Amino acid sequence: MSSVVESGLCSVRRACRYLSLSRSSWHYRERGGDGKKKLIERIIALSRKYPRYGYRRIRALLMREGWKVGRKLVQQVRRLEGLGVKGKKPRRRRGGTSTALPTKAGSVNEVWSWDFVHTRTENGVPLKLLTLIDEYTRQCLTIRAQRRLRSGDILDALSEVMSERGVPQCIRSDNGSEFIAKEVQSWFKDLGIRTLYIDPGSPWQNGHVESFHNRLRDECLNQEDFLSVLEAQIVIEEWRLLYNRVHPHSKLGFQSPDQFAMNHPRPEPNIQSGPEMVT
Structure with missing residues (x-):
């Protein structure tokens, strides 16, 4: 030229x-x-x-x-x-006083967090996404995207992750009906997993997963038009793997979650099957 x-x-x-x-x-x-x-x-x-x-x-x-x-x-x-990131709309400050939770993740598999995100396909079909992260490594362990997610579905998703990574010490969540269901609490009790429920109406107490959801929406859900549930599942899973492998996380010294996890290996998996799940 x-x-x-x-x-x-x-x-x-x-x-x-x-x-x-x-x-x-x-x-x-x-x-x-x-x-x-x-x-x-x-x-x-x-x-x-x-x-x-x-x-x-x-x-x-x-x-x-x-x-x-x-x-x-x-x-x-x-x-x-002209490649700067466009600014976001300022978020409205939430009222109320947060309550400090006693457990902060200091190692792999010490605290997992989970929650739901909602989106739609291009033709209006609602999608419910279950997200699960390790608070220490910031790795997203799974995103289960379906039209409906019941207690049995989320236990199935957890079982798949635990079969690979072992059982966490604690799981943090809000007080959603799926998370406080007797079936779920009983299953956790049998596995020796402690549950950490945040105060009602206080999502900031589950800050790690809230931050992850902002990234998920900004980089994936708001950038894509899903033609079907299957396409959404494929695209979201591709993004999850990319996030873990590439995303430079400021709280991890700009390492990706996978890089950080490699430098902080988890203990040998303590794999337990737990009771049979109701389907």
Whole structure:
């Protein structure tokens, strides 16, 4: 492109329009050396691949790939390319006083959190999503997406996770009917799992899963139009795996949940089957 512009055969504006390239990006490439040009191209590529990531997470991904890059360059390139994350509407402050809960996760499988998220397919079919996370590693252990989720369904989802990871010490949740059902409480008691129920109307007491839900909506549910329940299940599961593998988490030193978990191995799984579930 540079040779064409320099020879006078084409203007910068026309060449950039033909190549679908912004003029600011072209000027960046011209001023820097080959290494800087490649770095700028990578900043742009990652910002477009992960449009809901801010400059800090993009920089973390670049450094993970081995680039030496300062935050100012990442910010400047993203600003000139119009790749900044659009601001969210301010959230209304909740009233009430939160109550401190006694258990904070200090190791893998110490505290899991679960909750529900609701969405719809493009033709209006309601979907209920059960999410389960490990509060220590921030890994999303499962997302079960169905039209309806009953107590038996959520116990089935938990059984699948526990067969791979072992049994947690505690599970934190709100007081939803599915979570306080006798069937669920009895199953937990038999497995020796303690339940931590937050105060009614106090979702901020389950802050880890609330934060995860914000990310799930922002990066997946609000970006997709699901044509069917099956498509939703496939897309959501792909996003879950990507989140665990790639997402630079600020509370984990910008490691991904999977990276953090690899550096903090869990103890040998304590796998128990528990009582048979009612189907």
